[in-house]
Amino acid sequence: MSSLRLTFLGAAGEVTGSSYLIETEHARFLVDCGMFQGGREADKKNRNAFAFDPKTIDFVLLTHAHIDHSGLLPRLSAWGFRGPIYCTAATADLLQVMLKDSAFIQEKETEWRNKSRRRNQSTLDLAPLYTVMQAEATLKQLLAVNYDIDIMPHPSVRCCFRDAGHILGSAIIEVWIKTKTGCKKIVFSGDLGKPGHPIVRDPAIIQQADILLIESTYGNRLHRCMADTIDELVHAINDTLIHKRGNVIVPAFSVGRTQDLLFLLVDLFRQGKLNNLDIYVDSPMASAATEITLQHIALLDKEASEALRWMNTNGSRPRIHFVQDIEESMQLNQITQGVIIISASGMCDAGRIKHHLKYNLSRRQCSILITGFQAEGTLGRRLVDGAKQVKIFGQEIPVKASIHTIGGLSAHADQADLIHWMKHFTKKPEKIYVVHGEYNNSVALANIIEQTFKWQASIPERLSVATFTF
Numbered sequence: 001m002s003s004l005r006l007t008f009l010g011a012a013g014e015v016t017g018s019s020y021l022i023e024t025e026h027a028r029f030l031v032d033c034g035m036f037q038g039g040r041e042a043d044k045k046n047r048n049a050f051a052f053d054p055k056t057i058d059f060v061l062l063t064h065a066h067i068d069h070s071g072l073l074p075r076l077s078a079w080g081f082r083g084p085i086y087c088t089a090a091t092a093d094l095l096q097v098m099l100k101d102s103a104f105i106q107e108k109e110t111e112w113r114n115k116s117r118r119r120n121q122s123t124l125d126l127a128p129l130y131t132v133m134q135a136e137a138t139l140k141q142l143l144a145v146n147y148d149i150d151i152m153p154h155p156s157v158r159c160c161f162r163d164a165g166h167i168l169g170s171a172i173i174e175v176w177i178k179t180k181t182g183c184k185k186i187v188f189s190g191d192l193g194k195p196g197h198p199i200v201r202d203p204a205i206i207q208q209a210d211i212l213l214i215e216s217t218y219g220n221r222l223h224r225c226m227a228d229t230i231d232e233l234v235h236a237i238n239d240t241l242i243h244k245r246g247n248v249i250v251p252a253f254s255v256g257r258t259q260d261l262l263f264l265l266v267d268l269f270r271q272g273k274l275n276n277l278d279i280y281v282d283s284p285m286a287s288a289a290t291e292i293t294l295q296h297i298a299l300l301d302k303e304a305s306e307a308l309r310w311m312n313t314n315g316s317r318p319r320i321h322f323v324q325d326i327e328e329s330m331q332l333n334q335i336t337q338g339v340i341i342i343s344a345s346g347m348c349d350a351g352r353i354k355h356h357l358k359y360n361l362s363r364r365q366c367s368i369l370i371t372g373f374q375a376e377g378t379l380g381r382r383l384v385d386g387a388k389q390v391k392i393f394g395q396e397i398p399v400k401a402s403i404h405t406i407g408g409l410s411a412h413a414d415q416a417d418l419i420h421w422m423k424h425f426t427k428k429p430e431k432i433y434v435v436h437g438e439y440n441n442s443v444a445l446a447n448i449i450e451q452t453f454k455w456q457a458s459i460p461e462r463l464s465v466a467t468f469t470f
């Protein structure tokens with residue numbers, strides 16, 4: 001008899017901190033090593049994340065570059081992990097930017113917190129979660145793999161990265177654990193994209209799993225269809241720029257969402273639905289991620305490749321400005337009308353977007369387009385929930401701008417998409433775990449899975465362990 005232990009280290013009953021530990025007699029490895037995000041509680045979880053000795057981990061399989069899936073890798077290495085981290089080439093490129101940026105933020109935040117601790121007479125300085133130097137060391141452990149080609153990170157483990165259609169380089173990972181007595185196949189859905197989503201291809205079809213871990217970010221919800229979403233986007237932009245003569249502010253994740261938006265805006269301009277566009281991308285990371293996207297054109301879907309060709313050959317096209325330094329970013333505060341500013345963070349709780357909100361939220365002429373998931377406790381969530389006033393940099397700002405929630409742009413499959421993806425399974429997986437969702441969303445997906453397929457699905461608790469024998 002062989003046994004396999006699966007420990008849910010994060011993204012269990014919540015959306016962040018994705019990480020799973022798989023242990024057999026022969027190998028120990030992680031799938032994802034994500035950071036917990038959102039509030040003080042997250043910081044504590046990040047500091048205590050390793051309920052195992054990182055030195056004993058043989059390798060890591062990484063679904064995609066988003067920090068809630070990759071953000072604790074530098075800490076894992078700093079604490080002794082020396083093995084390879086397998087991911088797609090595009091993910092590896094994105095991580096070059098994202099992990100260093102994440103480390104930089106950790107260093108800055110810790111510096112700031114230590115200053116205030118010293119003011120309060122505390123003599124004990126906090127150490128950052130990890131440093132830029134530690135992040136750089138981790139990057140050397142990345143090993144790029146291709147989609148749809150089997151690899152053997154260990155003699156007893158075979159795996160295959162399949163396109164998840166979520167962001168550039170994102171993967172569903174199929175893992176086969178082979179022992180003398182048999183084989184078990186685990187499928188990690190990673191973050192699953194929405195079919196028809198801009199830039200990336202549709203999620204790959206998987207037909208079989210013994211153990212399936214499926215995400216449920218939008219397990220309780222249906223997105224608006226793309227055509228309605230586009231109409232809403234066009235209406236909000238034209239209404240703001242032409243009729244109300246204000247600015248359009250778009251909080252967006254630097255990696256993924258910003259490129260999706262750029263593609264859509266270019267495409268809508270090309271179709272004549274939007275005119276005279278002045279777009280500012282105010283996030284150095286978004287600029288870098290856009291450049292990386294352009295280096296991986298082979299991964300783009302048909303529509304994105306066409307739009308790119310059109311951009312390269314057409315004289316009349318949207319003006320896209322990539323803002324690098326802080327002075328240039330501050331100058332944008334002087335512009336009162338006619339521009340679209342895409343900036344990060346996507347949930348409005350950090351970064352340059354806060355400045356743009358500070359200057360534009362209180363103006364009736366302006367619009368804020370919310371295009372992504374807003375976690376509980378973030379400024380973005382308060383705006384979506386209809387707050388009349390919000391605090392930014394210690395200042396109360398009245399919310400007078402129109403807030404548009406453009407739900408259909410999500411890079412995550414909705415409930416119907418998730419069920420549709422599961423319909424390709426030719427037989428019932430032995431065990432289904434619903435992960436990566438706020439608890440109620442996971443419950444909703446588990447219920448609909450049961451209704452649709454008569455298959456039981458469980459919602460694991462953080463740090464719970466499942467054991468399989470075969």
Ligand SMILES: [Zn+2]
Pocket residue numbers: 064066166191
């Ligand atoms: Zn993601």
